Amino acid sequence: MIGLFQDLVNWVSGPTVLFTVTTVGLLLAFRYTQVWSKRVAIWGFSVLAVLYVASMWNPDFLLIVAKPDNIPITGVIFLVLFFTWYAMYQGIENDRRRAAGEEIHEKKESDKVWVWPDLVYTEMLAMVLLSIVLLVWSILLAAPLEQPANPADSPNPSKAPWYFLGLQEMLVYFDPWLAGVVFPTLIIVGLIAIPYIDRNPKGNGYFTFRERKAEIVIFLYGFLILWCLLVISGTFLRGPNWNFFGPYEYWDVHRVEPLLNVNISDFFWVKLLGRPLPSGGLFAALLREWLGLLMVGAYLFVLPVVTSWPREKFPGFLRWLSLRKYYDRMGPTRFYIGVSLFLLMMSLPIKMYLRWAFNLKYIVAFPEIFFNI
Amino acid sequence: MLNRILDPIRGAWKEATDSQVWASIFRHGKPVSNRNRALVMMSNVFLHLHPVKSRKAGIKLRYTWCMGGITFFLFLVLTFTGLLLMFYYRPTVEYAYADIVDLQEHVPLGIMRELHRWGAHAMVITVWLHMLRVFMTGSYKPPREFNWAIGVVLLVLTLLLSFTGYLLPWDQLAIWAITVGSNMARATPLLGTEGPLSASLTLGDIALVNAGNDARFALLGAQSVGQPTLLRFYVLHCVGLPLGAAVLMAVHFWRVRKDGGISGPM
Ligand code: HEM
Numbered sequence: 001m002i003g004l005f006q007d008l009v010n011w012v013s014g015p016t017v018l019f020t021v022t023t024v025g026l027l028l029a030f031r032y033t034q035v036w037s038k039r040v041a042i043w044g045f046s047v048l049a050v051l052y053v054a055s056m057w058n059p060d061f062l063l064i065v066a067k068p069d070n071i072p073i074t075g076v077i078f079l080v081l082f083f084t085w086y087a088m089y090q091g092i093e094n095d096r097r098r099a100a101g102e103e104i105h106e107k108k109e110s111d112k113v114w115v116w117p118d119l120v121y122t123e124m125l126a127m128v129l130l131s132i133v134l135l136v137w138s139i140l141l142a143a144p145l146e147q148p149a150n151p152a153d154s155p156n157p158s159k160a161p162w163y164f165l166g167l168q169e170m171l172v173y174f175d176p177w178l179a180g181v182v183f184p185t186l187i188i189v190g191l192i193a194i195p196y197i198d199r200n201p202k203g204n205g206y207f208t209f210r211e212r213k214a215e216i217v218i219f220l221y222g223f224l225i226l227w228c229l230l231v232i233s234g235t236f237l238r239g240p241n242w243n244f245f246g247p248y249e250y251w252d253v254h255r256v257e258p259l260l261n262v263n264i265s266d267f268f269w270v271k272l273l274g275r276p277l278p279s280g281g282l283f284a285a286l287l288r289e290w291l292g293l294l295m296v297g298a299y300l301f302v303l304p305v306v307t308s309w310p311r312e313k314f315p316g317f318l319r320w321l322s323l324r325k326y327y328d329r330m331g332p333t334r335f336y337i338g339v340s341l342f343l344l345m346m347s348l349p350i351k352m353y354l355r356w357a358f359n360l361k362y363i364v365a366f367p368e369i370f371f372n373i
Numbered sequence: 374m375l376n377r378i379l380d381p382i383r384g385a386w387k388e389a390t391d392s393q394v395w396a397s398i399f400r401h402g403k404p405v406s407n408r409n410r411a412l413v414m415m416s417n418v419f420l421h422l423h424p425v426k427s428r429k430a431g432i433k434l435r436y437t438w439c440m441g442g443i444t445f446f447l448f449l450v451l452t453f454t455g456l457l458l459m460f461y462y463r464p465t466v467e468y469a470y471a472d473i474v475d476l477q478e479h480v481p482l483g484i485m486r487e488l489h490r491w492g493a494h495a496m497v498i499t500v501w502l503h504m505l506r507v508f509m510t511g512s513y514k515p516p517r518e519f520n521w522a523i524g525v526v527l528l529v530l531t532l533l534l535s536f537t538g539y540l541l542p543w544d545q546l547a548i549w550a551i552t553v554g555s556n557m558a559r560a561t562p563l564l565g566t567e568g569p570l571s572a573s574l575t576l577g578d579i580a581l582v583n584a585g586n587d588a589r590f591a592l593l594g595a596q597s598v599g600q601p602t603l604l605r606f607y608v609l610h611c612v613g614l615p616l617g618a619a620v621l622m623a624v625h626f627w628r629v630r631k632d633g634g635i636s637g638p639m
Contacts, residue, residue, distance in 0.1 A: 069546070072494035076501075083438065083502050087509035090435065107638045109430035114410045115423045119432040126439045127446050134450065134495070138487030142477065148470045149548040151597060158549040161539050163497050163532055168553065177568050180557020191525045194508075195518035203511040205636035206430075212511060219508055223501075370560065371569035 006058070010246025013237055016356045019349070023225055029088075030217050033209060036088040045082070058248050064236055068144040073162055073235045080228050084220065090207035091216075098210075106206040156240045156253060165234030166227050172242065173351045175372045183348075190341045194219075197338040199330055214326075222345055261361035264292040285366060292364035296373055299347070304339040308332070422626050424634055431635030436510065440503035444531075445622065447496040452615065454489040462541065464607035466600045469543035493535050500531045512636040520628040523621055530618045537610035540603060548598045551606070555598070558589035565589060 012018060029035050052074070055061045064070060094104040160168045170179035202211040209216060237244055239251035262271075268291045269277050278284040286293070311322040327335045354360040364373040389395055390403070401412035411425045430436055461480060462472045476486050504524065507513060513521035540551045559565045563574065565588045574581040584596050594601030629635065 069494075072491075072498060075495075075498055079498060079502060080505075083505055086435075086438075087505065091509065104638060106430040106436065109428070109433065110637065111429055112426040113429045113432070114407065115425060115427050115432070116404045116410045116413050116420070118429075119423060119427060120420065122432065122434065122439065123442055126443060130443060130446060131450075134488055134492055135484075137491050138484040141487065141491070143487045143490040144546060145470075145473060145477070145542055146545040149466075149543045149545060149598075151548065151599075153545070154552075155545055155549055158553045160554045161536055161550050162494075163535065164554055167557070171557075176557045176560035177562055177565070181561045181565075181568070188525060188529060191528075192522045195513040195515070195521050198514070201514070204514040204639070205510060205512060206638045207510055216509070223505065223508075228501075366569075369569055369572060370567050 006246075006248040010248055013233070013246045015233065015237075015244055015352075018233060018237075019225070019229070019352065022229055023221070023349075026221065026224060027217075030209075030213070033088075033092050036085060036092050038089070041085050041089070045078075048078075048081075055247065060250050061247050064247070064251075068141055069162065070235055071141065073232055076228060077232060080224070084224065087207055088209060091209040094206060094208050095210040098208075104206055104208075157238060157242055159234070159238075162231060162235050165238075166230035168242075169230040169234045169238070170348060173348065173355055175370070177370065178373065183344075186341070186344055190345070193337065193341065197330070197334050197341075199334065218342065218345075226345065226348055261355070261359045263362040263365045264295070264360065265289055265365060267358075267360075285368065289364050289366065292362070292373070296364055299343060300340065303343060304336050307339060308335060422630075424630065427634055428637050431637050437635060438502065438506050440499055440506050444496060444499045444503055447492050447499060448618065448622070450492050451489060451496065454485050454492065455611065455615075457485045458489055459611060464541065464603050466543065466603060469541065469603060473542045473544075489538075493538060496531060497535055500528050504528060510636060514636075517628075517632045517636060520625060520632055523625050523628065527618060527621050527625060530614055530621065534610060534614045534618065537606040537614065540598070540606045541610065543603065551602070552598050555589055555592050558592050559587065561588040 012021060052065075056065070065074060090105065094106075097104050159165065167179055167184060170183060173179070174183070198215050200212060200215065202208070203215075236247060239245040239249075240253040240255070241257075243255055243257055245251055265277055265288050269275050269288065278288045307321055307323040308327040309322055310324045311319050314322055323335075323339065326338075330338065351360075351363075354363075362372045364371070366372065399413075400416050402409045404410045404413040414420050414423055414425045458476065461476050463469065473486065477483050507521065507524065536551075536554060540547045559567045561568045561571075563570050564582065565571060566582055566584050568582075568588075571582040571587070572580065584590065590596060592602075592605075593599070594605045
């Protein structure tokens, strides 16, 4: 029974299943907003906490979770879940009030109060509590110190600090120039750009979901799935050789996973046409990669334009592609920048699924100049 | 019975608060009247980061989660414990590791390293949560766009502070984490030896970008993580980045006030 359950959890934690399940779960939670209730939260957290604690009896689970530097990741799981719930709960509560013609919570408390004592005491209490937590944490748990540095002996797996494991996870799907340089830059630029792209005047200064659906869905998808989930799975589920291991699996250094990844150019030239890849010179390289270049070009440069078209221009089943509503509201500059940033963000899950479905390695591959996408 | 114990204490407290010393430090009476509540906020350099009065909803825990404040407090804790660590730690390949061992085993009250490390982890998490709160309340919307941008830079600085600090214990965990992290710089377009298009930067037939001068080299001060890296990260970690973060925090708090205090519905 327990064995079966552990196998199930191991299976669910596999990159493909875990990513899909959490994404679908999140989207469903946005669709059926009644799940952000106190009842569901209490049940959910209890089940998760009990499972978590019970899992400590599994030696493989304990080994990873109890690593001193991994303790904060447990914090990430519970804190991020809790605060996401808390924000959504308050937002939906406010939406309900609005719909019922009542005042939202933040509006009801618009009167001004003295900062001494109302705020200063809260801050003081927060400082005292936090100090206690830190002291207890520090007394109970020694900071890790491994063997002295030895440049000749690289541990397996070698992991970046935990908050960068999302980026390291991206390395599975993208080359370092994208995963380590371009995407981090885009994340920073994209975050800074948010207030300048999002011109929705509603939902400024109070929790709400209904008045800012698109913004919240996109942001939380990026924050929860593309960032936090990758950090968590990078910490707990990636073992030697960056292979995947379920939470109840032993980290076997000798496990070998065959890598049979192929490029789009291979699909087209070798598999489809049954010819060798064109070779020799720049022109041949461009010819070799034409399909991938076309796909990337269409994705990054044609799609933003196409989505700005009015609905009538699309055949019925493609109507959902029209984001004209947003184009009209945001104006061309904001729209194109916003859509481009969104597409760049979505290129990560797209590449992930392409990898899982077709073993696709590169869409565009110019290894000669380290330009692989 | 209880009063027998408490009365002298009350007396001493009254004596102290009536004294010339007290009056020279706190230039107003106890904050029990509204006038004094205003004065206490205005005459204290730390408290005056706050306004005198604030909208009720904005100072509630349910709204801000106090997350920005907690982040700032953690920053202060880290500054303080970091200072103590600097008394013992020498950033050289020869001594660094041994100094860390000493810190944990021979220095009295040897939990400074723990406080510093766990505090740093906690700060990374609270910055994320603070950002989540600010996003979910739409607090980045006008007029607070720029403060959001400053916040993003603070987020990056927090991560870089944590990253540079990770190297300093000079153990296996440290150098390999930094090696993995910094290897990516090699792939910087144009500026890394293995970055797209870098090879096209040539002067005659000399490649301009090589392992001895590319982006990764600039980060590490060497071709692999070594003494120059340790010194570089130490200086950034103890001086450069905290200074930058402190300045930006000052701007951040200033802007919270100037943008109309904690956000709220119109
Ligand atoms: C070292 C990091 C940071 C510190 C110490 C800090 C501190 C604070 C504090 C104390 C406040 C007052 C309200 C509150 O506590 O929520 C605040 C507000 C704010 N912070 Fe930060 N913050 C940091 C990082 C960030 C980040 C990463 C962002 C966003 C990306 C951000 C954006 C904002 C904005 C827009 C406000 C105004 C919120 C409002 O008026 O409701 N900050 N910050």
